[in-house]
Amino acid sequence: MAWDRLGDKARQRLQDQLVREQVRAVAGGSAYWKKRFADIGRPAASVTTAAQLGAVPAVGERDVSPAGDAAAMAALVLHGGERQFALHAPGPTLRRALRKKATRSRDYARIVARETRATSYGWTGLGFRYPVASTRSDLDVLARAGARLWSVIGATADDALVAAVDHGSVEHAALHYAALGAGAPALFPGTDPVDVAEAATLAPPTVLAAGAAAAAELLDALRESGVPLRQLRTLLLVGAPSDGERAAARRALAEAGAAGDAIVLAAHVPPGGRLLWAECRQSGGGSGLHTYPDHDLVQVVDPETGEPATSGTAGELVLSQLGMRGSALLRWRAGDLVGAIDTAPCTACQRRVPRLVGLRRGALVVPTESERLLDLRAVAGALAGRADLADWRVVVGRRARDGRQQVVVHVAPTGDPGEATVGAAADIRAAAGMLPSQLVVAEYDELRRLTGDRLTSRMLLRR
Numbered sequence: 501m502a503w504d505r506l507g508d509k510a511r512q513r514l515q516d517q518l519v520r521e522q523v524r525a526v527a528g529g530s531a532y533w534k535k536r537f538a539d540i541g542r543p544a545a546s547v548t549t550a551a552q553l554g555a556v557p558a559v560g561e562r563d564v565s566p567a568g569d570a571a572a573m574a575a576l577v578l579h580g581g582e583r584q585f586a587l588h589a590p591g592p593t594l595r596r597a598l599r600k601k602a603t604r605s606r607d608y609a610r611i612v613a614r615e616t617r618a619t620s621y622g623w624t625g626l627g628f629r630y631p632v633a634s635t636r637s638d639l640d641v642l643a644r645a646g647a648r649l650w651s652v653i654g655a656t657a658d659d660a661l662v663a664a665v666d667h668g669s670v671e672h673a674a675l676h677y678a679a680l681g682a683g684a685p686a687l688f689p690g691t692d693p694v695d696v697a698e699a700a701t702l703a704p705p706t707v708l709a710a711g712a713a714a715a716a717e718l719l720d721a722l723r724e725s726g727v728p729l730r731q732l733r734t735l736l737l738v739g740a741p742s743d744g745e746r747a748a749a750r751r752a753l754a755e756a757g758a759a760g761d762a763i764v765l766a767a768h769v770p771p772g773g774r775l776l777w778a779e780c781r782q783s784g785g786g787s788g789l790h791t792y793p794d795h796d797l798v799q800v801v802d803p804e805t806g807e808p809a810t811s812g813t814a815g816e817l818v819l820s821q822l823g824m825r826g827s828a829l830l831r832w833r834a835g836d837l838v839g840a841i842d843t844a845p846c847t848a849c850q851r852r853v854p855r856l857v858g859l860r861r862g863a864l865v866v867p868t869e870s871e872r873l874l875d876l877r878a879v880a881g882a883l884a885g886r887a888d889l890a891d892w893r894v895v896v897g898r899r900a901r902d903g904r905q906q907v908v909v910h911v912a913p914t915g916d917p918g919e920a921t922v923g924a925a926a927d928i929r930a931a932a933g934m935l936p937s938q939l940v941v942a943e944y945d946e947l948r949r950l951t952g953d954r955l956t957s958r959m960l961l962r963r
């Protein structure tokens with residue numbers, strides 16, 4: 501059955517089976533996950549369905565590396581060799597390998613290495629940058645998923661890609677393998693507009709990929725420097741765009757003299773992940789990011805507590821990668837907020853894959869006036885469930901004086917305000933590695949009158 505045609509039951513059955521295989525491989529091969537399953541007192545073998553995996557506490561990059569040290573993220577890489585290979589290799593691969601082993605062929609070692617050895621790294625991260633590893637067979641997955649991405653955005657082998665993305669990033673790798681998997685030509689000039697203009701003049705793109713925040717400005721610069729853009733059909737915003745970024749990109753595309761049917765679509769790799777999800781061409785970007793159900797299990801948690809979300813499918817995105825080795829993400833807190841996970845068939849392209857609607861990239865990690873990144877999940881974790889606080893709010897806004905972003909924590913103490921704020925501040929510092937811009941004591945009723953765009957029930961964003 502095609503990856504995008506599975507009914508709900510068939511998808512759940514497939515994902516349950518893939519979850520069993522993935523959990524076994526990850527718990528056996530990753531130092532971090534071995535310890536993690538021991539710590540939560542849950543044998544990996546008892547996790548046999550996607551729903552059961554959903555009850556395993558989710559973790560993010562700060563759980564693996566509290567100090568934000570990239571080297572510590574190596575704990576996520578599976579180390580297998582022959583024993584792991586025999587445990588988790590797909591049946592046909594294993595049988596083929598064992599035949600080679602029986603005949604003492606050197607190919608056996610090659611097949612084992614292909615499945616277990618991390619050979620290729622891509623940079624990613626939310627609060628800090630770190631490399632994630634891929635095995636040779638992960639790269640095959642990247643190419644297959646890339647060919648799917650190409651068809652989701654309505655591109656063919658006749659399309660030509662110019663991608664203005666950071667060299668060595670997971671987005672670069674995903675687009676590189678997408679073009680490779682689709683058999684389409686691609687150029688990767690980096691993100692400097694001068695270099696992009698040179699590449700786009702040499703090989704006029706039909707697909708231009710650029711970071712969501714930079715795309716409109718880049719397209720304006722290309723137009724102004726006389727780059728021919730008549731053949732451009734797709735402006736791909738890499739990193740789920742905000743409404744403002746999407747509007748700016750549409751405006752720039754309309755002014756660029758592009759092809760008559762040219763549209764703006766978004767694509768996104770969650771921090772820590774490797775596969776690029778895209779919006780379908782038929783929807784014009786209106787039906788969410790299409791995931792790959794045989795490689796992505798997408799779930800949500802309450803961003804304030806990290807507990808499974810109680811109402812619907814809105815919350816912080818939690819990703820489990822299926823069938824991928826290298827760096828293993830299991831119940832991974834991405835720091836992205838999603839409005840909903842829609843599992844109904846896409847009304848535009850008819851694909852039956854879970855779609856992420858209303859994704860706000862990196863919404864839970866914000867830069868502060870000191871330009872350091874503050875992880876709101878850590879702040880909320882330090883405040884949630886405190887007996888000395890009746891309620892609290894975290895307000896992300898801009899300072900009137902100079903427009904710099906600041907994070908103000910409002911607390912309503914149950915008893916002595918001094919003790920409560922000192923305790924809360926100490927816990928925030930311990931969990932987030934820094935203090936918020938301000939910690940303000942307020943009355944319980946005042947908290948309820950605070951307004952802003954709701955990130956969560958207690959976290960507000962003011963523009």
Ligand SMILES: [Zn+2]
Pocket residue numbers: 779780782783787790846847848849850851
């Ligand atoms: Zn669709």
